[in-house]
Amino acid sequence: MQAAVATARSSLTLHRTVASIRSMRHALDPAVKIGFVPTMGALHEGHLSLVKEARARNDIVVASIFVNPTQFGEGEDFEQYPRQLEQDQDLLADLGVDHLFAPDANSMYGKNHDSFVSVEGFEDIAEGKARPGHFRGVATIVTKLFNIVQPSNAYFGQKDAAQCCLIQRIVDDLDMPLHVNVIPTVREPDGLAMSSRNAYLTTTERQAAPVVYRSLCAARDLFLGLPAESSIPAAHIQQVVESILASEPLVSEVQYVAIDNKANMRPIDDDVHRSEGAIISLAVKVGSVRLIDNIVL
Ligand SMILES: Nc1ncnc2c1ncn2[C@@H]1O[C@H](COP(=O)(O)OP(=O)(O)OP(=O)(O)O)[C@@H](O)[C@H]1O
Numbered sequence: 001m002q003a004a005v006a007t008a009r010s011s012l013t014l015h016r017t018v019a020s021i022r023s024m025r026h027a028l029d030p031a032v033k034i035g036f037v038p039t040m041g042a043l044h045e046g047h048l049s050l051v052k053e054a055r056a057r058n059d060i061v062v063a064s065i066f067v068n069p070t071q072f073g074e075g076e077d078f079e080q081y082p083r084q085l086e087q088d089q090d091l092l093a094d095l096g097v098d099h100l101f102a103p104d105a106n107s108m109y110g111k112n113h114d115s116f117v118s119v120e121g122f123e124d125i126a127e128g129k130a131r132p133g134h135f136r137g138v139a140t141i142v143t144k145l146f147n148i149v150q151p152s153n154a155y156f157g158q159k160d161a162a163q164c165c166l167i168q169r170i171v172d173d174l175d176m177p178l179h180v181n182v183i184p185t186v187r188e189p190d191g192l193a194m195s196s197r198n199a200y201l202t203t204t205e206r207q208a209a210p211v212v213y214r215s216l217c218a219a220r221d222l223f224l225g226l227p228a229e230s231s232i233p234a235a236h237i238q239q240v241v242e243s244i245l246a247s248e249p250l251v252s253e254v255q256y257v258a259i260d261n262k263a264n265m266r267p268i269d270d271d272v273h274r275s276e277g278a279i280i281s282l283a284v285k286v287g288s289v290r291l292i293d294n295i296v297l
Pocket residue numbers: 038039040041045046047049050155156157158159160183184185186187193194195196197198
């Protein structure tokens with residue numbers, strides 16, 4: 001058992017510095033297709049579904065693990081965020097990942113780091129307002145990672161819907177030569193979206209947490225039951241979600257329930273047309289744990 005783990009891990013090369021991953025990258029033939037999966041580690045089946053997709057469609061797979069300080073706000077969980085590099089390395093090696101880039105904060109943000117990437121409008125959408133500065137941090141680190149790894153394909157989870165939209169904008173606006181692939185959200189059997197932060201939930205909070213997805217499914221079912229040419233006020237959809245969340249006493253805060261345009265995550269203020277659809281996204285606290293999720297209508 002031990003030997004098998006060691007053998008599997010030995011096929012994965014760990015890079016701790018930008019120089020190291022760069023020299024690997026530069027030694028490759030330009031025709032080699034590189035699939036890249038950026039993460040913050042504490043890997044679960046959600047992350048692994050991105051890795052499997054990357055493995056199936058590319059010659060070389062690179063994953064990164066970096067808990068990026070610039071995307072965490074004051075009072076958020078940067079210090080607490082789970083870190084388990086050895087265990088993550090084994091999981092990635094078992095799936096045939098070739099290279100893991102796991103730099104420390106110093107390698108990514110030296111003393112004189114003054115350049116940041118900011119995408120207009122993203123501070124005004126629901127997740128941007130709830131986490132001021134978050135998308136600037138994500139845009140900056142993802143741009144840096146793309147510049148370092150220079151992938152052909154990058155893989156992100158639909159669970160972070162606004163993040164996917166942000167990254168597609170950067171790639172389009174800044175003419176980056178890569179394809180962004182969005183992979184469906186992987187859920188626990190009771191519907192809870194997998195997240196590294198689920199580990200913070202107590203047993204009773206974990207039992208209550210599926211209410212998040214249940215509330216989204218109820219709104220989706222209502223929407224799908226409408227006649228084909230009809231529409232429904234966005235506020236009505238919002239109320240359905242909020243009333244189900246309110247029925248669970250362990251939901252301590254609803255930060256937002258947003259009904260947005262699927263293509264650009266801008267709010268739909270009036271009616272949602274059955275033929276056009278929308279995306280419902282939310283952020284709630286179950287106890288003190290912040291969870292996000294979304295569903296596409
Ligand atoms: N349940 C999931 N299904 C599919 N992809 C996921 C899932 N959870 C996370 N991802 C994707 O994995 C990548 C890395 O995410 P990240 O490391 O932030 O994990 P996480 O579990 O979402 O953590 P957290 O929600 O606590 O920030 C992102 O592209 C994210 O969208």
